[in-house]
Amino acid sequence: xxxxxPGRVGVVALRVVRQLKRDRRTIALITFAPIFLMLLFGYAxxxxxxxxxxxxxxxxxxxxxxxxxxxxxxFDILRLGSESDAEKLVAGGRLDGAVVIYPxxxxxxxxASSLQITQAIITAVRDGxxxxxxxRASETLLVTRYIFGYDLEMIDTIGPAILGFVVFxxxxxxAAISFLxxxxxxxxxxxxxxxxxxxxxxxxxxxxxxxxxxxxxxxxLLIVIYLFGVPMRGSILDAFIVILxxxxxxxxxxxxxxxxxxxxxxxxxxxxxxxxxxIVLCGVFWPVQSIPGFLRPLSNILPLTYASDALRAxxxxxxxxxxxxxxxxxxxxFFLLMFAAATLMLKREVG
Numbered sequence: 247x248x249x250x251x252p253g254r255v256g257v258v259a260l261r262v263v264r265q266l267k268r269d270r271r272t273i274a275l276i277t278f279a280p281i282f283l284m285l286l287f288g289y290a291x292x293x294x295x296x297x298x299x300x301x302x303x304x305x306x307x308x309x310x311x312x313x314x315x316x317x318x319x320x321f322d323i324l325r326l327g328s329e330s331d332a333e334k335l336v337a338g339g340r341l342d343g344a345v346v347i348y349p350x351x352x353x354x355x356x357x358a359s360s361l362q363i364t365q366a367i368i369t370a371v372r373d374g375x376x377x378x379x380x381x382r383a384s385e386t387l388l389v390t391r392y393i394f395g396y397d398l399e400m401i402d403t404i405g406p407a408i409l410g411f412v413v414f415x416x417x418x419x420x421a422a423i424s425f426l427x428x429x430x431x432x433x434x435x436x437x438x439x440x441x442x443x444x445x446x447x448x449x450x451x452x453x454x455x456x457x458x459x460x461x462x463x464x465x466x467l468l469i470v471i472y473l474f475g476v477p478m479r480g481s482i483l484d485a486f487i488v489i490l491x492x493x494x495x496x497x498x499x500x501x502x503x504x505x506x507x508x509x510x511x512x513x514x515x516x517x518x519x520x521x522x523x524x525i526v527l528c529g530v531f532w533p534v535q536s537i538p539g540f541l542r543p544l545s546n547i548l549p550l551t552y553a554s555d556a557l558r559a560x561x562x563x564x565x566x567x568x569x570x571x572x573x574x575x576x577x578x579x580f581f582l583l584m585f586a587a588a589t590l591m592l593k594r595e596v597g
Contacts, residue, residue, distance in 0.1 A: 295366045296320045297535045297542075301332040301344030301355075308347050314374035315345060321370070329353065336393045339559065339569075342535075343367045351387045357394045359562045360533045361403050394563050398477075405476035406485075406557035407530040410492055410550055412466050415521055417459045417493045421500025422513045425451060429504070434592075448589045452497045459493040479564035485557060487567065491577040492553040498584035505591040524550040552576045 300321045304312055316323060324341065326332050332344035336355050342363050346353040354371055358364050368390070375388065428434045428451070437447050467486060470476050478485065503520065507513045524530070527537060528550035537545060545551050556573035559565035567574065 295536050297322060298363055299341045301326045301335055301341045303329055303332055303346040305348040307349035310377040311374035312347060314377055315370060318370055333393060345371055351389060353389045353391060355391050355393055358392050358398050359394055359403055359558050361400060362533050363535060401474055402476050404531055405470050405474060406561045407554035409466055409470045410553040410557055411530055413463050413489050413493050414496045414550055416462060417496035418500040421455050421497040422504045423510050424455060425501045425504040426507055426513055444589050444592050448501060448592060455497050463489040463493055476561060478561050480560035484567050485560045488553055488556045492549060495549050495577060495581040495584055498581055498588055501588040502584050502591055524548055529554050549577055549580045
């Protein structure tokens with residue numbers, strides 16, 4: 247094998263460097279994307295559990311436990327009159343859990359669809375009982391009741407969110423690269439000089455891509471349920487509808503983002519900006535309650551937050567579409583917003 251010439255290698259390397267110097271977008275992403283991601287991960291992972299919605303039924307006794315729970319700033323305490331009221335609110339998803347205090351017994355009602363929040367509530371109750379003294383704490387019967395998810399494992403609680411993320415990620419990449427390819431090959435310009443309106447063009451592309459997204463979504467859903475054993479307590483059709491809405495939003499977002507790329511390499515460069523925040527801020531691997539408060543407004547505008555919440559409600563709690571209507575409304579709104587943005591950018595770039 248011929249020994250490489252260092253001078254020729256240097257010529258190739260110099261050409262690559264010169265190409266990068268002319269690509270300001272790549273330089274900016276190389277420089278600022280790592281900074282953005284490190285700050286995002288650093289702040290998101292350093293947060294404490296806050297904003298946990300906890301019901302409290304005070305039936306007398308255990309003042310140390312009651313005062314301890316009320317003193318925890320991470321809990322938003324809602325005082326209730328009876329255990330049945332607490333159970334209804336936990337079952338309806340309005341509370342993450344509830345503590346019912348009786349003189350000789352403490353009952354903890356839990357929604358185990360988020361194991362991290364469940365563990366935080368149990369730890370707080372045990373710490374509160376521990377402040378009463380070893381003798382008093384040992385005499386108290388601690389009863390744990392799971393309104394949802396007594397038999398859930400970690401894969402069960404994160405499986406629905408991972409399902410949504412996988413569909414969102416691959417659908418976004420499919421749309422962005424395919425739409426960019428249509429632009430670079432000149433196919434899009436041919437449509438622009440036809441009688442078709444811009445809305446019809448974008449709608450047609452998204453509809454065409456959606457056929458692939460439907461197959462991908464169905465395959466992913468079946469794998470999560472039958473291969474990994476994530477429970478499906480609600481309707482599989484309802485879960486599929488949520489996935490399709492999320493996929494439609496990802497298709498529209500990919501079509502919009504493709505307007506800012508000139509090559510497939512530049513499309514990939516958008517992954518740190520568009521995709522990674524969905525993992526960190528949308529409750530995929532850890533609950534939104536553990537994200538610092540100043541980052542939570544970002545969680546509230548990302549579609550995967552609502553898709554994860556809806557899929558967990560359907561798959562783990564058996565919720566119907568009417569019960570997750572706010573999540574569905576946001577996903578529909580996100581799709582319409584991205585569709586409008588993609589249509590307007592098409593006019594600006596090609597028209």
